[in-house]
Amino acid sequence: MSDSNLAHSTIKQLADLYQKRKVSPVEVVEDLLDRISLLDSRFNYYITVVADEARKSAKIAESEIVSGTYKGGLHGIPLSLKDIIWTNGVLTTCASKVMENYVPDYDAEIVSKLKAKGMFLLGKLNAQEFAMGATGSITYFDIPTNPWDEECVTGGSSSGSGGSIAIDTSIAAIGTDTGGSVRIPAALCGIFGHKPTYGLVSRRGIMALSYTLDHAGPMTKTVEDAAIMLDGMAGHDPLDRSTVNEQFSSFTSKLGSDIKGSRLGIIKEVFEMPHHPEVRDLFEKSVKTLEGLGCSVQEVSIPMFPHARKFHPVISISESSFTHQKTYLTHRDQYGEESQRRLDLGLLITPSDYLMAQQARELLKRQTASVLETVDYLVLPTVPTPAPKIATPKMLLGEKEVNSWGLLATYTCPFNDTGHPAASVPCGFDSNGLPVGLQIVGKSFHDADVLGIAQAYESATEWSLHKPVL
């Protein structure tokens, strides 16, 4: 059976088709490989495509499904991974010259978990070098471009993940998020991305950027797909001591549930920070939609929120400087200019600076937790601007010219500091046709609730159905 539209499918749609034996994973892989062949040289989302391995794995999955050993909703689904995630026997470059020939001899824990559920690898996706930055355009490989406007950045650092989901060269992808690197490209590419609660998903086998801030999360076409992915990814890993040893009910459990009566908090400091007026307009419309679904809205204050941009980089740069210290001594010239800038700065941050930043972070955590005792969710734009240009960071906000690259993570990084679950769901387009994301933040380990309200919003609007004209 042949269906030329299989690459456009969601995980859930394919799972339903597999169970009814209407489509085979082999056909899905062929459609994806055709589409990658057609489009990827233009957008530069993939660093490595494992065509032969994917074909073999698809054939095995097909046999298993046909023989009745169906493993569930992820069985036979091709998986695309940000190229800082270790894959056994497959090139893993971290988008850097330093790692251009590196082939790991084991899978990251989340890859092992997803393979056990029947997923198989399709390819490795472009990213900002070593995940050090939010534009996603600074890579040893060719620059990934925004699918809605090729002069613009995808957002990063999970740039290939965001872009490939948007143009249907991936069915499901995993990104990592240290300051917003799942949510930013999700917002700027018009897809869904979820940063799980810190401690829910193992980071073992993922190139560390900043140990206390790093998260891995699903990037998908729909909220439901992310929930299905999270069911396969989450769980205790004794070798990642940050993970909690608790049982969680399915992350799909709140999908479709009534969100009436949910209390939303709008952080008053958010719009005291630099932002694009069209982003604010779209955000306010999305809040009205949520009110229409029965949510109540109140203003809340998190005084430390705007200050995260001062202390978050101190933590991130210090920790990445520690991670890279040995390799940086011997391979400094092979790091890109932006990575060198960050790692050189890391040499100059003192223990006092780091501890003071951690103290400020603790204050933000306490203020945020306190606010989340009075509301169920925080809602805010994911990114304060639409996608900036690749060529220049300069952007006009009203009459003021700003460095838009420096603003990309200002609304997302605070929730890496606090560890709360945070998702980005498409909430409209600006006057240039660029997508904008709505960020929804919940209480720690209430990821299912965040996904539930995100899906309610997604279902009430049609933003997730829009596709870039290619």
Place this chain on the structure above:
Amino acid sequence: MEKSNRVVTREVIKTMALARGIKLSDQRAEALIPELTTVVEGLEALRSMLEDSKLEPSLVFHVPGQVKHVG
């Protein structure tokens, strides 16, 4: 806001980097001055907020009647 007593010069930057095993060029060290200054000033701006927060357990040691010190 209290003023930081931190000295950020090209020579200080080169010395700090060298202590970590990296020899920076004059040009590179010069380029890092505004970057490090931003970090130092950014943290300095938080100092009074942190002191007023009375966050416990505290990393801050105060001798009553003397100048406060954070970090």
